Amino acid sequence: MQQLISFQEKVILITGASAGIGQQTAILLSNLGAKVILLATNEDKLIETLGLLNGTGHQYFCYDLSNLEEIENKVKEIVTQCGKIDGFVNCVGIRSRRPLSLLSIKEVRNVMDINFGSYIELVRCITKKGNFNSGLSIVGVSSIAAQAGGPGVTAYAASKAAVEAAVRCLSKELAPKNIRLNTVVPSQINTPEYAKLLQMNGGVDNVLNRQYLGLGEPDDVANAIAFLLSPASKFITGVSLPVDGGYLSS
Amino acid sequence: MILNPMDLTNKKILVVGATSETGETITNQLLNLGAEVVMVDDNEERLITIADKCNNPRLNFNCIDIYNNQEIESGMKQMAANFGAFDGLVFCAGKGGVRPLQLTKNNFLHNMMNANLYSFIEVVRCLTKKGSFNNGGSIVVISSVSSIKGLKSKISYSASKAALDASVRGMAAELSEKKIRVNSILKGWVTSDMKLDFIQDNMELNKNEDFAKQLLGVIEPIEIANTVSFLLSDATKTITGISMLHDGGYSL
Numbered sequence: 001m002q003q004l005i006s007f008q009e010k011v012i013l014i015t016g017a018s019a020g021i022g023q024q025t026a027i028l029l030s031n032l033g034a035k036v037i038l039l040a041t042n043e044d045k046l047i048e049t050l051g052l053l054n055g056t057g058h059q060y061f062c063y064d065l066s067n068l069e070e071i072e073n074k075v076k077e078i079v080t081q082c083g084k085i086d087g088f089v090n091c092v093g094i095r096s097r098r099p100l101s102l103l104s105i106k107e108v109r110n111v112m113d114i115n116f117g118s119y120i121e122l123v124r125c126i127t128k129k130g131n132f133n134s135g136l137s138i139v140g141v142s143s144i145a146a147q148a149g150g151p152g153v154t155a156y157a158a159s160k161a162a163v164e165a166a167v168r169c170l171s172k173e174l175a176p177k178n179i180r181l182n183t184v185v186p187s188q189i190n191t192p193e194y195a196k197l198l199q200m201n202g203g204v205d206n207v208l209n210r211q212y213l214g215l216g217e218p219d220d221v222a223n224a225i226a227f228l229l230s231p232a233s234k235f236i237t238g239v240s241l242p243v244d245g246g247y248l249s250s
Numbered sequence: 251m252i253l254n255p256m257d258l259t260n261k262k263i264l265v266v267g268a269t270s271e272t273g274e275t276i277t278n279q280l281l282n283l284g285a286e287v288v289m290v291d292d293n294e295e296r297l298i299t300i301a302d303k304c305n306n307p308r309l310n311f312n313c314i315d316i317y318n319n320q321e322i323e324s325g326m327k328q329m330a331a332n333f334g335a336f337d338g339l340v341f342c343a344g345k346g347g348v349r350p351l352q353l354t355k356n357n358f359l360h361n362m363m364n365a366n367l368y369s370f371i372e373v374v375r376c377l378t379k380k381g382s383f384n385n386g387g388s389i390v391v392i393s394s395v396s397s398i399k400g401l402k403s404k405i406s407y408s409a410s411k412a413a414l415d416a417s418v419r420g421m422a423a424e425l426s427e428k429k430i431r432v433n434s435i436l437k438g439w440v441t442s443d444m445k446l447d448f449i450q451d452n453m454e455l456n457k458n459e460d461f462a463k464q465l466l467g468v469i470e471p472i473e474i475a476n477t478v479s480f481l482l483s484d485a486t487k488t489i490t491g492i493s494m495l496h497d498g499g500y501s502l
Contacts, residue, residue: 068356100375100424105319105368112363116409117356124351146412149419149491157420158367158413161397165412168400173351238400 005230007034011133012087012229013078014038015065015122018045020191021141022091023052024218025225029087030054032226037082039063039074040092065092065118066110075125084133087229088126090119090140093159095193097152097200108155115159120166123181127174137229140167140183141221142240144207144247147185164240171238180237182228187244189216213245255485256476259284262336263482264329266316266373267343269296271442272392272471276340279475280482281306288333290314290325291343316343316369326376335384338482339377341370341391346443348403359406366410371417374432378425386429390481391418392474393434395497411436415493422491431490433481438497440469465499 012029016022018040026036030053038060040046046060059082063074079085096111119140126132145153146160164183171181188194188207194215198205208215224243227233242248263280267273268289280287281304289297289311297311310333314325330336345365349358370391377383396404397411415434422432477496480486495501 100371100378100421103371103375105372108368108371109360109363112367112413113356116413117359120351120354120359120405120409121356124354127351145420146416149416149421149423151420151424154371154417154420154424157416158371161416162363162409162413165397165400165408166405168398169402169405169408170351170400172400173402173405 004232005032005226007032007087007230009033009035010086011035011037011083012089013085013126014089014091016040016090016092017060018042018049020091020193021186021189021218021221022089023049025089025091025222027052027054028219028222028226029229030058034087035082037061037078065122066114068113068117068121071118071121072125075122075131079131085126085131086133086136088122088136088138089225089229090122090138092118093141095197096156098155099152100154103154108158111155111159112162115156116162116166119163123170127177127179132179134178135231135234136177136179137233138179138181139225139228140181141225142183142185144185144187144242144244147240147248167240168238175237180234182233182236182238183240184221184224184228185240185242185244185248186221187211187216187242187247189218189221191218207247210250211245211247212250216243216245254283256283256479256483258338258479258483261338261482262286262288262333263338263340264288264290264336264377265340265342266290267341268311269293269300270342272440272474273342274300275471276342276475276478277309278304279472279479280340281308283479283483285338288312288329288336290316290329292316316373317365319364319368319372322369322372323376326373326379326382329377330382335382336377337384337387339374339383339387339389340478340482341373341389343369344392346407349406350403351405354405362406362410363413366407367413367417370414374421378428378430383430386487387431388482388486389421389430389432390478391432391434393418393436393493395436395438395495395500397436397493399501418493419491426490431487433490434493435474435477435481436493436495436497436501437474438464438469438500440471440474442471463500464497465502467498469496469498
């Protein structure tokens with residue numbers, strides 16, 4: 001039987017890999033044969049995630065991506081230990097909810113640095129000569145907030161929209177190196193972060209009124225990521241793929 | 251009687267970034283439409299020159315370094331104290347820049363975001379405090395078609411404008427309680443841009459794929475000024491959170 005998507009012997013780096021969408025993506029890719037490199041801040045959760053992976057050869061790195069200055073060295077270390085990178089999935093991100101009157105420049109900058117700045121720096125370092133194999137595919141996780149506004153999510157939405165715009169430029173710039181870049185655009189997904197949000201809103205989530213396929217599961221997003229990482233999508237670059245249960249089109 | 255749906259009589263409008271060619275043209279057109287205008291920029295000499303040229307009692311100015319985040323809060327407070335609450339804000343400050351990925355390091359990103367995003371959010375945050383901006387007012391910010399279309403080596407510029415448009419949607423949702431509207435204009439190539447070095451570099455970089463795409467030719471600053479006036483006026487009092495294309499067909 002032909003397998004449409006396989007990552008046998010492929011080295012895939014996943015940031016924000018210790019929970020939610022990142023963790024589910026790591027599990028799925030390991031099931032599809034990949035050697036997965038997990039990167040996140042919480043070592044206990046990284047070890048827990050490593051234990052959930054199928055197969056051998058996976059590794060984890062404990063790193064706080066808000067430290068932008070050291071990303072270059074960390075990428076070097078990863079490539080030295082794990083080999084050249086075939087795929088990169090960026091799931092790191094902080095949710096920020098603040099009304100405009102409390103949205104200080106410091107807060108905006110912090111959100112932009114983690115959700116956008118670290119992504120650009122990671123892409124910059126990974127796409128240096130010797131760090132990647134031809135056919136490299138990069139998938140970022142954006143959000144419906146980037147395309148649809150909501151009160152209190154100004155900085156978060158801006159950071160995700162910035163990633164999507166950068167992907168449109170980078171896909172053109174890096175095409176000559178046979179590198180593709182895309183984003184997935186999830187709506188409300190059943191993750192620990194979503195549980196926190198729901199608690200804050202007293203268990204009510206109006207977004208679901210428009211998200212007519214109901215609440216998404218992390219593996220819905222992981223499946224879309226796996227597709228965009230794989231050669232099955234080798235003619236797709238620079239896109240933002242909604243995984244949104246119908247939200248953006250309703 | 252001639253009806254003018256874009257009449258701005260008795261509206262007090264703040265123009266931030268007023269000393270660029272587009273900023274000056276916008277200022278002039280707002281005055282023509284009856285508005286009271288206060289220009290803000292960091293170039294005092296240019297502010298004085300424009301004020302002298304206009305010689306209009308409805309025009310005032312204030313020198314503030316809009317890219318210095320520390321100055322914005324006190325600057326906006328001072329504006330409200332001097333001139334009373336505003337009915338409109340036009341934000342046409344901002345910076346360009348062309349760099350390939352390998353040279354797009356965090357400092358460069360930060361400077362671009364500071365000029366095109368952070369300063370806008372901070373101005374709106376401070377200006378929409380009680381007593382500084384009237385309910386029913388309108389905010390217009392100049393974005394770019396780069397927000398939705400990618401070009402080589404424009405990673406940080408495109409990202410900053412896309413972030414700006416996303417922030418517009420967030421603010422529009424939030425400020426709708428006060429009936430304050432927030433919109434952006436995705437401008438294509440304007441004649442005044444063409445004099446800037448970074449545009450020249452960009453044309454060189456992307457020459458084979460891009461400039462013929464602006465089907466109706468290059469835009470004059472007065473056309474942008476008209477679109478700004480339209481979005482400021484009560485003719486659009488139920489339009490909010492949009493990024494309006496004004497690109498001569500570039501994005502088609």
